[in-house]
Amino acid sequence: MSEFLPEVLVVEILARLSMKDLSRFRCVCKTWRDLINHRGFAERYREISQVRFVSFYHKGLYLLDVVGKNVVIKNPHKLDFPLDEAIIDESTCVLHCHGTLCVAVKNHTLTVWNPYSKQFKTIPNPGIYRDSNILGFGYDPVSQDYKLVTFIDELVSSTAHVFEFRTGSWREGVPVPYPDWHYRERVGTFLDQYIYWIAYRSSVDRFILCFNLSTYEYRKLALPVYNQVVTCSWLGVTSQKLCVIEYVPWEKEFWVSVMEKTGSWNKIISLSVSDFIDVLDDKYDYQVEFVSFTKNNDVVVTFTGYYDGVEREVREREKKKMLLFKTGDSTFEQVRLCNSLVGFRFLTEYVETPVIIDRIFI
Template identity: 30%
Template sequence: MAVATFLPDELVVEILSRLPVKSLLKFRCVCKSWMLLISDPYFIKKHLHLSKQSTLFNHHRIILSATTAEFHLKSCSVSSLFNSTSTVCEDLNYPVKNKYRHDGIVGSCNGLLCFAIKGDCVLLWNPSIRVSKKSPPLNNNWRPGCFTAFGLGYDHVTEDYKVVAVFCDPNEFFSESKVKVYSMGTNSWRKIQDFPHGVSPYQSSGKFVSGTLNWAANYSVGVSSLWIIVSLDLQKETYKEILPPDYEKEECSTPTLSVLKGCLCMNYDHKRTDFVVWMMKDYGVRESWVKLVTIPYLPNPEDFSYSGPYFISENGEVLLMFEFDLVMYDPRDKSFRYPRIESGKGWFDAEVYIETLISPMKI
């Protein structure tokens, strides 16, 4: 006669917390105790921590927005892009039903994706568990030429996800840019201190690093315009400037920001022949900037620039976008390769996110 074997509860937690979200969603139906466990905030945080720390990147995915008349989103595994000869994309059922409007991807944080809707509100969405929340409207005084620069991040003190909206009016360049913060916990916007005087973000999305949101921004000095990095501490809600590395300013395009391996990166074109990526290994310490990689341009650089970088593998291979397609560059042998994606081609926006159980409906 077979003897039933029972695993200790602690071992069950350790096993389940390492599984993909899709499996966990199915396993909620196994029994009531598993359903309660997988919905428990402690388990959700543990699963998030292990997913972020995994060196296999099995929980990392990239969302791709297609270059079609209709708004169409696909998602595929980052690990598959790097390690497989062919990758299968799955269609994502975007929660906002307006197929002819293209909402911009603001960013991702702990599995939550943020989309800007007409510059007046945002959508927080976890596609892994198919749960979303739409913010109230900003109700800014829109005029021709105005735009809103958003950013999504996490306040570890209050354990709240926040979206920051910087309202920019080029018609009043020397005035402060108005700033509002959306709290997922309260589902409301509130005003905070304006952006520093004379500073205007020219990169629409803030990059989340070490509890801060960071924008590349213009800084007016007399008749001249310089660029700086403006950092907003999400817990203190105060600003500071982050100094860039010492680079060849006169021979480079205006820098943009990105995040790789949890570090802030600065990217720019150099003489239209190379794409240069710097990484700040110790956030806020200027001396920690290192030139991470220099990527030569493919043909026709005058027509297209690289987008990204979106991801870097353990061996240093970099994932970018060029001419509406994903491309990988390996600095070891200075080679390029195009990942083959089944039933998918032609992208204009992308964002890497992690599969988690974090819900935008509750904290």
């Protein structure tokens, strides 16, 4: 290989190929196989790959690409879920880490699944389990192991339970002293070796719960000061920084802030629903349903609009719109599905990875 092209150039070329092509090129020679299977190559591949979104639709899971050149989604890709689709419903939640999904379905089963390698594994239930239990899925660089996290509520505390794929067993972490904590979203946000959830005990006691996948300890992080009365918030990652996306329904405004290394917050985006008025029907009362980032730090926003009038048919009283806000020039594009977005529920971001994570599926 080095006789014709330097390895760094080969990496850049291969990192721009599809997963299907990479599967073929693994067979070209041992050098290419080792290169494609290397963790460094996987990290570069994820840096280049676009963010797509796993969505629930028609009792199945679909993969949507909303940031391509064509903003009309003609054929959403249905994922071949390895278990009976009858267990997928509105309560299904999906977590993502390095191209592998963790799917929690209605019978309290946790299934870890790589859509491209077709590998999957059912995780044993750690004990008392409800649809309200928060979940986290991430990679611990210290032990070089992937881990699942859930909290099991007890009488006077709530204890973290961590599933280690290396040992194939659950371990208890440090108890959280307040079992009455509630969480904005069931699914945690993974960044570096930490998993984050927005938690609260009251409208004025709101914070971010940060769980360390290496030490199994937790700590509380302050939200932005202007966040304390916000009822709709999401956590995300942009430019490898934790961000919080906030929406004030009665003011129809939302903004995005990123956490700096010092722990302080820096507001980077502030928008009003009125900014979208040229693409939203003003006869509908639109609320923000889902917000996320693309690799270019553009913002994907899904609105659901409700119409209270009686002159429309029932199926016409709800609309769903998806918009792409381009932060570079502060412009909007509407993302359209071939028929309608009604019925789609966006679950999580997804970025492909060429690494077959054998440790997870032992």
